[in-house]
Amino acid sequence: MLLSELSGVGRDPAGGVTRFAWAVAELELREWFSARAASLGLDVETDGNGNLWAWWGGSLPGTAFVVGSHLDSVRSGGEWDGPLGVASAFAAVESLRASGWMPTRPVAIVAFADEEGGRFGLACLGSRLLTGAVEPERALGFVDDSGVTLAEAMTAAGHDPRLLGADPTRLAKIGAFVELHIEQGRMPLPDGAHGLTGAGRPVGVAREIWPHGRWRIDLSGVPDHAGTTALADRVDPVLAMAEGIVEVRRAASELGILGTVGRVRVLPGAVNAIASSASLWVDARGQDADRVRELVTLVERRLGVAATLESWTDVTRFDAALTADVAAAVGGEVPSLPSGAGHDAGVLSLAGIPTAMLFVRNPTGVSHSPDEHAEEADAVAGVAALTAVIRRMAS
Ligand code: GLV
Ligand code: MN
Numbered sequence: 372m373l374l375s376e377l378s379g380v381g382r383d384p385a386g387g388v389t390r391f392a393w394a395v396a397e398l399e400l401r402e403w404f405s406a407r408a409a410s411l412g413l414d415v416e417t418d419g420n421g422n423l424w425a426w427w428g429g430s431l432p433g434t435a436f437v438v439g440s441h442l443d444s445v446r447s448g449g450e451w452d453g454p455l456g457v458a459s460a461f462a463a464v465e466s467l468r469a470s471g472w473m474p475t476r477p478v479a480i481v482a483f484a485d486e487e488g489g490r491f492g493l494a495c496l497g498s499r500l501l502t503g504a505v506e507p508e509r510a511l512g513f514v515d516d517s518g519v520t521l522a523e524a525m526t527a528a529g530h531d532p533r534l535l536g537a538d539p540t541r542l543a544k545i546g547a548f549v550e551l552h553i554e555q556g557r558m559p560l561p562d563g564a565h566g567l568t569g570a571g572r573p574v575g576v577a578r579e580i581w582p583h584g585r586w587r588i589d590l591s592g593v594p595d596h597a598g599t600t601a602l603a604d605r606v607d608p609v610l611a612m613a614e615g616i617v618e619v620r621r622a623a624s625e626l627g628i629l630g631t632v633g634r635v636r637v638l639p640g641a642v643n644a645i646a647s648s649a650s651l652w653v654d655a656r657g658q659d660a661d662r663v664r665e666l667v668t669l670v671e672r673r674l675g676v677a678a679t680l681e682s683w684t685d686v687t688r689f690d691a692a693l694t695a696d697v698a699a700a701v702g703g704e705v706p707s708l709p710s711g712a713g714h715d716a717g718v719l720s721l722a723g724i725p726t727a728m729l730f731v732r733n734p735t736g737v738s739h740s741p742d743e744h745a746e747e748a749d750a751v752a753g754v755a756a757l758t759a760v761i762r763r764m765a766s
């Protein structure tokens with residue numbers, strides 16, 4: 372089974388796996404990456420931004436054909452989101468090597484660092500740093516829930532944070548990138564079917580990633596005693612936070628997009644005290660970027676405070692020629708799906724690198740949850756698809 376050797380890593384007592392960037396479980400997966408690459412005779416390196424690369428024929432002429440994904444997870448997430456793409460890439464290279472085939476251009480397997488932003492807040496941090504989409508000074512200031520900075524977490528893991536930053540030389544080596552990923556949701560297909568399950572196909576390609584952003588809204592209050600402060604005298608930020616949460620849902624429904632509050636923080640967090648501050652994080656996504664931004668404007672208006680933008684990713688349309696190549700390599704009818712989830716492939720695409728994605732059927736579509744799942748036969752079909760893609764693109 373493709374992921375069985377990883378399934379014990381970062382098991383969360385609350386269910387699923389928690390594999391935050393630079394924490395023990397993710398470091399264990401990095402070890403696995405290096406060992407797996409070494410067993411295939413690939414040269415491993417960690418770039419300045421903490422992304423892992425395994426090279427096959429690194430000294431061959433031409434730009435590299437890159438495949439891979441990420442190893443980290445959200446809190447209590449599924450074990451497929453990310454590792455499926457990396458493990459499938461190793462399995463594809465293994466089968467190509469066994470067949471005696473050799474690439475005529477460099478082939479690289481990548482595991483991008485901190486794709487989920489589960490610990491430091493900004494998704495696709497490794498690929499955004501690589502492409503210069505985020506400044507290293509900003510990233511170095513990120514702090515996790517325990518007060519540990521990104522710089523401290525990296526240093527503790529043996530990585531020098533002074534190396535963070537845009538890496539145009541490495542970027543110029545990437546000729547194309549294909550990310551294989553578990554399907555997330557049951558996205559609409561042009562023929563009206565939903566998802567790969569609706570299409571009756573184990574593998575599809577991505578058409579685009581919807582524009583998406585994350586915002587934080589900070590609300591301040593006047594801390595006081597829960598038993599001695601009259602209701603009329605209170606300035607309670609939790610009430611405003613609750614209104615904000617309801618408004619996110621109402622506005623999303625009105626605008627026909629997706630709006631989520633999956634994280635809140637109330638300080639000091641005492642049962643018997645009115646809070647001094649409350650924060651909520653808004654995740655908004657949809658086909659239309661203006662509507663996504665409008666949701667935040669409506670919430671700001673309702674609460675009378677400005678939201679702080681933490682990240683924004685414009686609509687990403689994957690490279691049509693590369694996607695056609697990928698579909699041709701897979702063969703037969705290959706459904707083309709939009710993605711409501713963000714990916715490193717989207718970040719690279721926005722940086723001008725020809726990029727495509729392969730999705731492996733997820734029967735329920737559930738993701739970022741312990742219930743995320745792919746059938747073994749579909750994972751095998753994904754490996755076969757990726758193998759055919761590498762063979763076509765690096766022959
Ligand atoms: C990453 O998985 C995201 O879309 O938030
Ligand atoms: Mn994810």
Ligand code: MN
Nearest residue numbers: 452453486552
């Ligand atoms: Mn992912």
